[in-house]
Amino acid sequence: MKRFNWGLLVLVLVMTLGFSAAADKYVKAKFTTTPPTIDGVLDDEIWKQAEKKDDFLVSTGGKPSQKTEFWVAWDRDYLYVAIKNYVNTDWLRQTVTEDNGPTWDDDENSVFINPAYPELASMLQYSFNSVPARNGLAYGGTNTPELDMWEVAIKTEKDFYTAEVKISFESAEIWPEVGDEWGFNIGRNCTSVGEAYSWGVLINGNFIDAAGFGVVEFVK
Numbered sequence: 001m002k003r004f005n006w007g008l009l010v011l012v013l014v015m016t017l018g019f020s021a022a023a024d025k026y027v028k029a030k031f032t033t034t035p036p037t038i039d040g041v042l043d044d045e046i047w048k049q050a051e052k053k054d055d056f057l058v059s060t061g062g063k064p065s066q067k068t069e070f071w072v073a074w075d076r077d078y079l080y081v082a083i084k085n086y087v088n089t090d091w092l093r094q095t096v097t098e099d100n101g102p103t104w105d106d107d108e109n110s111v112f113i114n115p116a117y118p119e120l121a122s123m124l125q126y127s128f129n130s131v132p133a134r135n136g137l138a139y140g141g142t143n144t145p146e147l148d149m150w151e152v153a154i155k156t157e158k159d160f161y162t163a164e165v166k167i168s169f170e171s172a173e174i175w176p177e178v179g180d181e182w183g184f185n186i187g188r189n190c191t192s193v194g195e196a197y198s199w200g201v202l203i204n205g206n207f208i209d210a211a212g213f214g215v216v217e218f219v220k
Contacts, residue, residue, distance in 0.1 A: 025055075025199070025200055025201065025213075025214030025215065026214060026215050026216075026217060027051055027053050027070075027072055027184065027199075027214060027215075027216050027217070028050075028051045028072070028216070028217050028219045029050075029072040029073055029074045029079070029216050029217065029218050029219065030046060030049050030050040030051065030072070030073045030074075030219060031073070031074055031075065031178070031218070031219065031220045032046040032049075032073050032074070032075055032080070033075065034046065035075055035078065035080065035166075036073070036080055036082070036164060036166075037164075038151055038152075038153045038164045038165075038166045039153050039155070039164065040153040040154045040155030040162050040163060040164050041155050041162070041164075042071075042082050042084065042155075042162050042164070046073045046080070047071050047073075047082050050071040050072060050073050050082075051071065051072075052069055052070070052071055053069065053070055053071075053199060054067060054068065054069040054070075055199065056068045056186075056188070056197045056198065056199050057197065057198055057199075057201065057202075058195055058196070058197060058198075059187075059195075059196040059197065059198050059202050059205045059207065060202075060205040061205075064190075064195055064197045065193050065195060066085070066086050066087050066190050066193060066195070066197075067086040068083065068084070068085055068086065068186070068188050068197055068199075069083070069084040070082060070083045070084070070186050070199070072184075072216055074176065074218055076175070077168060077169060077170075077175075078166050078167060078168055078169065079113070079165075079166075079167040079169065080164070080165065080166055080167075081111050081163075081164075081165040081167070081186070082162065082163070082164050082165075083109050083162065083163045083165070083186065083188075084160055084161075084162045085107070085109065085130075085160055085161050085162070085163070085188060085190070086159060086160045087107070087159070087160065087161070087190055087192060087193075088158075088159065088192065089130075089156050089157065089158060089159070089160070089161055090158075091191075091192035092106075092107045092130050092156070092161070092191075092192075093105075093106045093107050093129075093191040093192075094106055094107070094129060094130055094131050096129055096131070096133045097131055097133055098133055099133055099134045099135065099147055100134075100135050100147075101133055101135065102135070103127045103128055103129040103133055103134065103135045104127055104135075104189055105189075106129035106130065106131075106189065106191065107129060107130050107189060107190060107191050107192075108127060108128065108129045108130075108187075108188065108189040109127070109128060109163055109186065109187065109188050109189075110125050110126065110127040110128075110185075110186070110187040110188075110207070111125070111126040111165055111167065111185075111186060112124070112125050112126075112183075112184065112185040112186070112187065112200075112207070112210075112213060113126075113167075113172060113182055113183065113184055113216075114182055114183030114184070114210045114213055115172050115174045115176075115182050115183075116183075117181055117182050117183035117210070117213075117215065118183075120183070120209075120210040120211050121140040121141075121210075122138075122139060122140030122141060122142045122210070123138075123139050123140060123142070123183065123208070123210045123213075124136070124137070124138050124139075124142060124145055124171070124172055125137040125138070125139070125208075126145060126150055126165065126167060128152045128154075128163065128165070130154055130156065130161055130163075131154070132152045132153070132154045132163070134147060134150070134152055136150065136171070139208060142172075142173075143173065145167075145171035145172070146171060149167070149168040149170055149171035150165065150166060150167040150168060150171055151165070151166050152164070152165050152166075176218045177218065178218055178219065178220055179217070179218065179219075180217070180218045181215050181216065181217050181218075182215070182216050182218075183210050183213040183214075183215060183216075184200075184213055184214055184215060184216035185198060185199055185200040185207070185212070185213040185214060186198070186199045187199075187207050198212070199214055200212045200213045200214045201214075
């Protein structure tokens with residue numbers, strides 16, 4: 001009788017599951033000819049058409065106690081991101097009130113992009129709290145995104161707050177085409193419950209590691 005190679009089967013299963021898990025972290029950025037109004041109110045037509053994602057994890061693993069949703073869109077000049085953060089907004093931490101401060105110490109979101117994907121050496125971070133105060137950062141030799149190249153608006157309700165983000169592709173010094181894929185992640189700090197959330201599956205809880213990002217595909 002021919003001996004079955006169980007080791008090979010295990011290897012194939014591990015590889016298959018690994019690729020499947022990675023594929024789960026894809027989001028499609030919907031192209032728009034009618035850009036959203038950046039006012040924090042998610043009533044624009046593009047947000048009805050764009051794909052919604054809500055499969056966040058606690059940064060160190062596990063299920064978040066608070067829900068987060070996001071949508072992504074684009075046109076020839078800008079990347080648009082809408083985020084809905086569920087939480088009792090009476091407890092929002094807003095200690096940073098001016099741009100370029102440590103926004104991540106407050107209730108905060110970050111949009112991370114890696115236009116060089118699948119290379120993982122560089123990334124850009126667009127961080128903002130619920131004021132909103134903003135802070136743009138760059139890693140791996142890329143240029144820091146200037147504040148006049150991106151904007152954020154926040155709308156606060158009782159049980160959630162929403163953010164609309166408009167990021168000029170000039171800040172990344174690259175303009176995508178249909179079918180392009182970039183490394184992408186959304187981060188959130190929720191201070192009232194002491195949890196940090198990530199859409200991507202982080203490596204050792206590290207937000208500043210592009211290997212833990214998901215992928216955004218630019219589609220029509």
